[in-house]
Amino acid sequence: MPDTAVAALAPDIAASNTSLRAYLHGLPGVDEVGARARAADLATRSIKTTAKRAAIDLAIRMVDLTTLEGADTPGKVRALCAKAALPDPQDRSVPRVAAVCVYPDLVATAVSALAGTGVGVASVATAFPSGRAPLDAKLSDTRRAVVDGATEIDMVIDRGAFLSGDYRKVYEEIIAVKDACGAAHLKVILETGELVTYDNVRRASWLAMHAGADFIKTSTGKVSPAATLPVTLVMLEAVRDFRAATGRQVGVKPAGGIRATKDAVRYLVLVNETAGPDWLDPVWFRLGASSLLNDLLMQRTKLTTGAYQGPDYYTLD
Numbered sequence: 610m611p612d613t614a615v616a617a618l619a620p621d622i623a624a625s626n627t628s629l630r631a632y633l634h635g636l637p638g639v640d641e642v643g644a645r646a647r648a649a650d651l652a653t654r655s656i657k658t659t660a661k662r663a664a665i666d667l668a669i670r671m672v673d674l675t676t677l678e679g680a681d682t683p684g685k686v687r688a689l690c691a692k693a694a695l696p697d698p699q700d701r702s703v704p705r706v707a708a709v710c711v712y713p714d715l716v717a718t719a720v721s722a723l724a725g726t727g728v729g730v731a732s733v734a735t736a737f738p739s740g741r742a743p744l745d746a747k748l749s750d751t752r753r754a755v756v757d758g759a760t761e762i763d764m765v766i767d768r769g770a771f772l773s774g775d776y777r778k779v780y781e782e783i784i785a786v787k788d789a790c791g792a793a794h795l796k797v798i799l800e801t802g803e804l805v806t807y808d809n810v811r812r813a814s815w816l817a818m819h820a821g822a823d824f825i826k827t828s829t830g831k832v833s834p835a836a837t838l839p840v841t842l843v844m845l846e847a848v849r850d851f852r853a854a855t856g857r858q859v860g861v862k863p864a865g866g867i868r869a870t871k872d873a874v875r876y877l878v879l880v881n882e883t884a885g886p887d888w889l890d891p892v893w894f895r896l897g898a899s900s901l902l903n904d905l906l907m908q909r910t911k912l913t914t915g916a917y918q919g920p921d922y923y924t925l926d
């Protein structure tokens with residue numbers, strides 16, 4: 610295990626898969642019906658028009674503007690970076706997004722395009738999206754992205770290992786990737802759409818946090834269902850309870866399928882009501898999305914001018 614690992618579990622718990630399993634299965638079970646009902650209830654909350662403008666700006670600042678297509682090109686990434694830094698060139702009061710998220714081979718392009726803008730560069734690594742590769746390949750994937758200037762690494766866990774009960778393998782892989790990240794922040798993608806139960810979402814959240822995750826993230830965007838409000842609620846409870854237990858705050862990133870302003874606002878309400886206002890900041894909460902930004906811009910313009918601009922008014926996101 611690397612010396613710099615941030616393993617917070619007591620050594621006797623982390624010593625074997627049996628003890629790790631006993632620890633994770635000893636966490637309180639999730640009331641799935643209750644979680645769905647609570648998320649549905651919070652989704653009906655309306656916010657005042659004055660608060661909506663602030664919520665939209667906050668949501669823009671929380672966006673990890675993402676392109677993760679096999680057909681991505683340096684030109685597409687440069688265009689996305691320009692949009693990330695200056696989302697609406699006609700209105701310079703629009704804030705920049707948190708980060709651009711790309712495949713490792715496009716990190717250098719993004720870093721160069723975003724120099725001096727304050728926008729971070731996140732890269733998926735560790736054999737995204739399947740996570741099916743030997744550990745040394747995952748680590749070299751991660752190191753390459755960091756050397757090229759990535760400030761954030763979004764890794765996927767080995768869901769096969771997790772679902773077959775090999776928690777120690779998942780735990781040690783996260784520790785090793787965290788070590789390979791150096792100063793870059795590590796977001797751990799649980800791929801909740803493959804975890805079957807909310808109890809597993811809670812266990813994977815705690816496992817990732819103990820192994821040193823700076824963020825826990827719902828999904829790759831390549832598996833359905835991707836981000837949902839109830840699953841995000843379970844993860845927000847986990848980061849809240851983990852901070853209470855350990856004193857360390859971990860961020861949350863729902864990702865995949867978030868396309869509308871109303872959905873982004875629902876996530877912000879969920880954050881406020883579940884983890885609390887300490888998480889209402891791009892340092893602690895992100896929205897991973899490839900096509901949310903234009904809707905946020907359209908709704909913002911509507912609030913400012915009273916009129917919609919059509920989607921064609923904005924560059925593609």
Ligand SMILES: O=C[C@H](O)COP(=O)(O)O
Nearest residue numbers: 830864865866897898899
């Ligand atoms: O991490 C972000 C996701 O890959 C984006 O998914 P999306 O294209 O459904 O917004």
